[in-house]
Amino acid sequence: MKKGHFIALEGGEGVGKSTQVRLLAEALKARGIEAVITREPGGTPGAEAIRALLLSNEGEGWGPRAEALLFAAARADHVEKLVRPALARGAWVICDRFVDSSRAYQGGGSGLSDADVLALHAIGSEGLLPERTLLLTADPEVAAARLALRDGDQADRIGGRSAAYHASVAAAFQRFATQEPDRFSVIPADAPPDRVHGHVMAALAGLLPA
Numbered sequence: 467m468k469k470g471h472f473i474a475l476e477g478g479e480g481v482g483k484s485t486q487v488r489l490l491a492e493a494l495k496a497r498g499i500e501a502v503i504t505r506e507p508g509g510t511p512g513a514e515a516i517r518a519l520l521l522s523n524e525g526e527g528w529g530p531r532a533e534a535l536l537f538a539a540a541r542a543d544h545v546e547k548l549v550r551p552a553l554a555r556g557a558w559v560i561c562d563r564f565v566d567s568s569r570a571y572q573g574g575g576s577g578l579s580d581a582d583v584l585a586l587h588a589i590g591s592e593g594l595l596p597e598r599t600l601l602l603t604a605d606p607e608v609a610a611a612r613l614a615l616r617d618g619d620q621a622d623r624i625g626g627r628s629a630a631y632h633a634s635v636a637a638a639f640q641r642f643a644t645q646e647p648d649r650f651s652v653i654p655a656d657a658p659p660d661r662v663h664g665h666v667m668a669a670l671a672g673l674l675p676a
């Protein structure tokens with residue numbers, strides 16, 4: 467059976483993940499490979515509905531535990547209905563964020579233990595992990611400037627949290643990359659998108675057909 471590849475792009479807001487997801491999918495399609503672009507939270511109608519709940523600025527907001535459960539529920543729907551079927555038919559799935567975002571934001575940023583976040587993932591998605599996780603990193607000032615261009619002053623409920631929160635998130639991502647060097651590639655993303663794309667392709671070279 468043809469085997470698909472599951473690739474996640476991770477990192478803080480404004481590091482250029484969505485651009486790199488698009489460029490990677492285009493490069494794969496140019497090689498005749500089926501590439502499915504998706505994102506978290508979201509990717510299926512059910513998970514997109516949970517995304518709207520999670521990111522809106524309305525109401526009192528969710529505590530970290532409720533938030534982690536909602537992300538895990540969105541992921542469970544996404545994995546069952548989109549990710550696993552695409553992998554089963556041999557496609558590449560290119561995902562803008564996955565469980566490491568829950569580990570970094572609800573764990574590193576909001577203080578839940580990594581074991582608890584991973585336990586939710588085990589229940590919701592049978593612990594599915596990407597084959598490769600590309601961690602895009604950027605200087606916080608470069609990322610802030612990109613975000614201002616994209617969102618103006620319309621940051622979502624999580625994106626709008628303090629600089630200290632986002633620094634804890636960034637530190638958590640770096641920690642995971644150090645702990646799992648075989649799964650993670652850290653890609654500096656301050657450079658122009660085509661240069662960063664070159665690093666993305668180099669990181670995935672071992673998976674590409676000759």
Ligand code: TMP
Pocket residue numbers: 479505506507537563564565566567568569571572624625
């Ligand atoms: P984005 O897709 O525009 O980056 O927005 C998603 C936001 O949700 C971003 O602030 C990161 C946050 N997030 C979590 O806190 N936990 C998660 O598991 C995921 C997937 C995203």
